[in-house]
Amino acid sequence: MRRLPWRAAKLTGIRQETATARTLVFTIPGWPGHLAGQHVDVRLTAPDGYSTERSYSVAAPERGDRVELTVELVEDGEVSPYLLEVLEVGDEVEIRGPVGGWFVWRPERATPVLLVGGGSGVVPLMAMIRARRAAGSSAPFRLIYSVREPDQRFYLDELADPQPGLDITYIFTRKTPDGWDRAPGRITAADLDGVSPGTDSYVCGPTGFVEAAADHLIALGHAPDRIRTERFGPTGG
Amino acid sequence: MGIVSRGFFGRRREGDAELPPGQYLTHDFPVLSAGPTPRIGLDRWEFTIDTETGETHRWSWADLMKLPSETPTVDLHCVTKWSKLGTDWQGVSLDVLFEDVETSAEYALAYSYGGYTTNLPLEDLLDGKAWITYKFDGEDLTPPHGGPARLLVPHLYLWKSAKWVRGIRLMNEDWPGFWETAGYHNYGDPWREQRYQGD
Incomplete structure (x- = not known):
């Protein structure tokens, strides 16, 4: 090797x-x-x-x-x-x-995908969204993207451009855009409800965010071995 | 020496001399794991050692608590580059658990609640080099950090210190674990910077 x-x-x-x-x-x-x-x-x-x-x-x-x-x-x-x-x-x-050969998405896989990103944890998830588009994949994708405030969203213009089969939900934890119907707050089980437990989930973000999101998914009936996580602490960089 | 990046001078921190190559010092305790955190009740927790001849040694939580414990202070080195120095643990030395285990196996595979596995030579678990720990900094080990009990093998990168450890299987042949089959080094010595396959 x-x-x-x-x-x-x-x-x-x-x-x-x-x-x-x-x-x-x-x-x-x-x-x-x-x-x-x-x-x-x-x-x-x-x-x-x-x-x-x-x-x-x-x-x-x-x-x-x-x-x-x-x-x-x-x-x-x-x-x-x-x-x-x-x-x-x-x-x-x-x-x-x-x-890293674990937290990856391969375009040949057609299974529905749930992406849950907190802050800059959206980066590897965006790579998956772009890979899906580049490959012309029709695997259903849903992105749930949590940030503190609206102006902290990465890739805003690109994600605003609709793509068939890609559904995007933003969660704002501290401040929402005007007229937003969800009060600011951390991710809850309700934010993740309605996703089929047969989905492949990828969760990436700070430790507290990943722990919360993965725990909610398990409580909603998702199998632990279908939830892949990537965590980072507020360290280093 | 690598390519010099224009305008980069870096920040030498106190204590850097003690760090393995490519590591930087942190005072946090970051969490890294590949899946959700399993929750294991102490009433159904058990730890087993399975030998290559099919013999099984088993400890309940109460059994583990009755064994003599040690309080090692060790440095942690994560393959993702952070190192944390002088961490305080409490747990049972693997030497105690292996006292009545008869084996001629050379390899061990640690396995965990939640399905995680990691492999290492048996000799890296013995002679005061490894523990089954249940306290960190004087407090019960929390689930995100591997509680109720975690293997601690501090002379190797931290992924070898399996969280939520459930047992150790002894084998005559080496059997790569979770990260070892996903591109990471089979042995993982931080001082030789064995991060990835081929390092």
């Missing part, structure tokens, strides 16, 4: 998603491809040889040598402030991957 090599990754595009998050488009010659839901390791090296690594979920499906990451600012972080505020088009970092 060959070691996953570090590859030079040149930043070729930037999309601002929110005031504190942006999508970075890298070009990585020799990239072996990846599945929606996988992640990569990013390594930064300083002139004196000091280096540090972080893991990020890939935001878009395989497309040649392009790899897109959406990175949210972690207050007091070491890597995310660099990726958000310093890195410019033409700069290079190193990336290796893809990593």
Whole structure:
């Protein structure tokens, strides 16, 4: 088995998603491809040889040598402030991957899918939504996306563009848009009711969010082995 | 040395010298697991060791509590890059549980409530290197962190410290577990940065 090599990754595009998050488009010659839901390791090296690594979920499906990451600012972080505020088009970092063979969606699978994302946990779920569209899959998809406030939503324009078979529900935990009929608050069982227990569920977000959503799904009759989770703590970045 | 990223200088933190390669220090205790958190009542909890000859050794929760415990203070290294130093645990050494187990097996597969598995050489569980823990920082271990009881093997990446541990199966041949079949390293030594297959 060959070691996953570090590859030079040149930043070729930037999309601002929110005031504190942006999508970075890298070009990585020799990239072996990846599945929606996988992640990569990013390594930064300083002139004196000091280096540090972080893991990020890939935001878009395989497309040649392009790899897109959406990175949210972690207050007091070491890597995310660099990726958000310093890195410019033409700069290079190193990336290796893809990593993770469990929290993935494969386009050949036709089973209905429930995606439950909290905050930047939506990133690997967006990769699945984009992979579904790119493959012309007709697997029914439902996205439930929880954020604190309306202006913290990633991919807003793209998700506003209707796609047949993709149903999207937003949950606002602190502040809703004007006239919104659900009061602000954390995800409840009622938000997840009505989804067939025969669905494949992918839940990604901060620990408390994932624990709550997965517990609600089990209480609603979903089998634990049909619920895949990815959790991240408020750490590092 | 890798490619230098323009404008990156990094932040050297106190204590970085003690960390395995590629790790950074955190003071939180992040949770990572692949599925929902199982809830196991102590009245039906049990821990078993199954040998390669089909012999089964079994402990109820009450049995486990009667065994002598230790309070190891250890460093944790997660393959997702965070390390947490000086964590305090309480649990029963695997040496105690293996006292009456006769085996010539070289490999072990730890398995958990909820279906998780992870493999490691049996010798990595013995000689004071591993525990079945039930307290963290003086408090009962919470379900998201693997309670009621979790295997603790701190010299390997944390995915080897199976949460919600239910038993250990001894085998003459190695049998890759959950993450080990999903692209992660078979052994997982953080000091040799054995994160993924081929590392």
